[in-house]
Amino acid sequence: MLEIHVAVAKVAHHGxxxxxxxxxxxxxxxxxxxxxxVDGQGTxxxxxxxxxxxxxxAISLLKDGARDGAVARAVHDxxxxxxxxxxxxxxxxxxxxxxTGRILVSRNNPxxxxxxxxxxxRIYNEPSTPIGLNPxxxxxxxxxxxxxxxxxxxxxxxxxxxxxxxxxDLELVNHLxxxxxxxxxxxxxxTEELLQRAVDLDQGEPSDDMSVVTLAVxxxxxxxxxxxxxxSVPYEGPARPAPRPxxxx
Amino acid sequence: MLEIHVAVAKVAHHGxxxxxxxxxxxxxxxxxxxxxxVDGQGTxxxxxxxxxxxxxxAISLLKDGARDGAVARAVHDxxxxxxxxxxxxxxxxxxxxxxTGRILVSRNNPxxxxxxxxxxxRIYNEPSTPIGLNPxxxxxxxxxxxxxxxxxxxxxxxxxxxxxxxxxDLELVNHLxxxxxxxxxxxxxxTEELLQRAVDLDQGEPSDDMSVVTLAVxxxxxxxxxxxxxxSVPYEGPARPAPRPxxxx
Numbered sequence: 001m002l003e004i005h006v007a008v009a010k011v012a013h014h015g016x017x018x019x020x021x022x023x024x025x026x027x028x029x030x031x032x033x034x035x036x037x038v039d040g041q042g043t044x045x046x047x048x049x050x051x052x053x054x055x056x057x058a059i060s061l062l063k064d065g066a067r068d069g070a071v072a073r074a075v076h077d078x079x080x081x082x083x084x085x086x087x088x089x090x091x092x093x094x095x096x097x098x099x100t101g102r103i104l105v106s107r108n109n110p111x112x113x114x115x116x117x118x119x120x121x122r123i124y125n126e127p128s129t130p131i132g133l134n135p136x137x138x139x140x141x142x143x144x145x146x147x148x149x150x151x152x153x154x155x156x157x158x159x160x161x162x163x164x165x166x167x168x169d170l171e172l173v174n175h176l177x178x179x180x181x182x183x184x185x186x187x188x189x190x191t192e193e194l195l196q197r198a199v200d201l202d203q204g205e206p207s208d209d210m211s212v213v214t215l216a217v218x219x220x221x222x223x224x225x226x227x228x229x230x231x232s233v234p235y236e237g238p239a240r241p242a243p244r245p246x247x248x249x
Numbered sequence: 250m251l252e253i254h255v256a257v258a259k260v261a262h263h264g265x266x267x268x269x270x271x272x273x274x275x276x277x278x279x280x281x282x283x284x285x286x287v288d289g290q291g292t293x294x295x296x297x298x299x300x301x302x303x304x305x306x307a308i309s310l311l312k313d314g315a316r317d318g319a320v321a322r323a324v325h326d327x328x329x330x331x332x333x334x335x336x337x338x339x340x341x342x343x344x345x346x347x348x349t350g351r352i353l354v355s356r357n358n359p360x361x362x363x364x365x366x367x368x369x370x371r372i373y374n375e376p377s378t379p380i381g382l383n384p385x386x387x388x389x390x391x392x393x394x395x396x397x398x399x400x401x402x403x404x405x406x407x408x409x410x411x412x413x414x415x416x417x418d419l420e421l422v423n424h425l426x427x428x429x430x431x432x433x434x435x436x437x438x439x440t441e442e443l444l445q446r447a448v449d450l451d452q453g454e455p456s457d458d459m460s461v462v463t464l465a466v467x468x469x470x471x472x473x474x475x476x477x478x479x480x481s482v483p484y485e486g487p488a489r490p491a492p493r494p495x496x497x498x
Contacts, residue, residue, distance in 0.1 A: 001483065001484075001485065002483075002484040002485075003481055003482065003483055003484060004481065004482045004483075004484050005479070005480070005481045006478075006479070006480050006481075007477075007478075007479050008476075008477065008478040008479070009475050009476070009477050010475060010476045010477075011473070011474055011475045011476075012474050018280065019474075019476070022276060023276075023478070024275055024276065025274070025478070025480065026273055026308070027271060027272075027273065027301070029298070029301045029305075030488075031267070031488060033480070033482060049278070052276070052278045052312070055312075056278075056309070056312035056313070059275070059308065059309075059312070060305070060308075060309045060312075063301070063304075063305035063308070063309075064305070096482075096484070098484065098487065098488055099487065099488045100487055100488075101486060101487025101488075102487075146484060146487075188479055195475065217484070220483060224260070224483065225260055225261050225268075225483050226258050226259060226260045226444065226483070227257075227258070227259045227260075227268070227480070227481070227482050227483070228256075228257065228258050228259075228479075228480065228481045228482075229255075229256075229257040229272070229274070229478070229479070229480045230254070230255070230256050230257070230437055230477075230478070230479045230480070231254070231255050231274065231282070231476070231477065231478045231479070232252055232253065232254045232255075232476070232477045233252065233253045233282060233345075233476050233477075234250065234251075234252055234253075234469060234473065234474050234475070234476070235250075235251040235252060235253050235345070235347065235395060235466070236250065236251075237350060238347065238348065238349055238350025238351075238395075239279075239280060239347055239348045239349075239350075
């Protein structure tokens with residue numbers, strides 16, 4: 001019996017309260033789940049609106065049972081049509097499909113993703129373009145078996161560019177190569193380490209939105225069929241005054 | 250600075266691999282997030298399909314920026330129209346709206362929900378009907394301020410009925426009254442305690458699907474704007490053989 005764990009952390013670039021990246025997760029109607037990670041071009045409210053639109057469309061299609069490759073294509077066509085080739089976004093879909101027992105990574109993102117197994121690290125960096133700018137864009141789709149001690153790491157490009165301003169480099173490959181996959185550590189540890197390193201390289205002031213998603217397939221610690229989800233979100237107070245309590249709901 | 254934490258746990262009723270309850274969470278496009286919890290009438294695959302359809306519709310509308318009350322009404326109308334008043338589901342929407350700084354609980358569910366604060370427990374049990382069976386059903390909507398040491402507990406009715414077969418009772422009110430809200434403990438603790446108690450009362454074999462969602466508003470442990478999400482899902486192997494690798498994607 002295995003258990004699949006996913007740990008996500010997201011920070012906004014310094015000076016902006018809100019990350020322009022959008023991450024959503026849904027249950028797949030046929031069994032399993034998907035994570036959708038979108039980085040909208042630009043920063044601030046415009047980027048957030050864009051990434052929200054793209055992520056919304058993607059999760060609606062996934063919830064309708066559409067296959068991941070069709071979702072990425074349809075979402076591209078939607079963005080390309082309605083923004084007339086003027087707006088770009090990166091799109092990653094990370095799915096575990098319980099019907100086929102496969103992990104699927106759909107990638108419209110120049111940034112690579114990584115898979116760590118006890119036998120070593122593999123970089124998936126086949127050339128891939130963001131959605132929205134050119135007609136008929138397709139995702140690069142990679143399939144992996146659901147096997148214990150497999151870690152899949154995806155992220156938005158803000159992570160790769162951490163430290164650039166200061167001539168420093170995240171040395172992601174070195175760092176991930178050193179991850180002891182066979183020990184079956186919690187993916188939260190890996191996600192937090194990566195993000196912390198990136199924020200440190202930017203001297204505590206991230207120059208871009210950064211999101212990291214780490215999936216791990218691990219032996220189940222205890223028998224049982226409970227699904228669990230935990231989220232924490234910083235809260236800075238209302239953006240505008242509360243409406244009158246007698247407002248129509 | 251505050252932080253909002255949400256802990257969810259879901260178990261399937263004994264003998265069914267899959268819970269008929271569906272829980273989804275989305276970021277609200279105006280800021281904040283929503284949790285949608287649906288319990289479809291019946292058990293097994295039929296209940297799961299129903300709860301998936303209802304939850305899908307709800308999250309699509311929420312992602313479009315629709316207000317919670319309109320979402321609950323529209324989702325009811327959808328179910329009532331297309332299942333011709335023959336299918337029922339309970340629907341809870343738990344939202345934190347960062348624009349207004351309010352917690353909103355929208356309830357189409359005979360089961361109550363609970364709010365624990367340092368000054369005591371409050372039960373929200375105004376009569377409320379499931380969606381799908383009668384025309385023009387409306388949700389009961391409750392608004393709460395985002396204040397530290399507030400816990401909101403919602404669940405599906407499987408939890409309330411735990412132990413019924415054996416003449417035992419969860420004694421939910423006693424249990425929740427004893428929760429030390431002012432200590433600011435992690436809501437995961439409360440969620441796991443409730444679920445564990447319920448499963449124990451059913452002697453390890455839950456007689457129904459059970460889902461518990463606990464939201465807590467707590468002082469932020471460290472400054473920073475990182476959002477975090479963690480999920481774990483049991484995996485029992487593929488439901489059917491993998492497709493040929495050259496299948497069109």
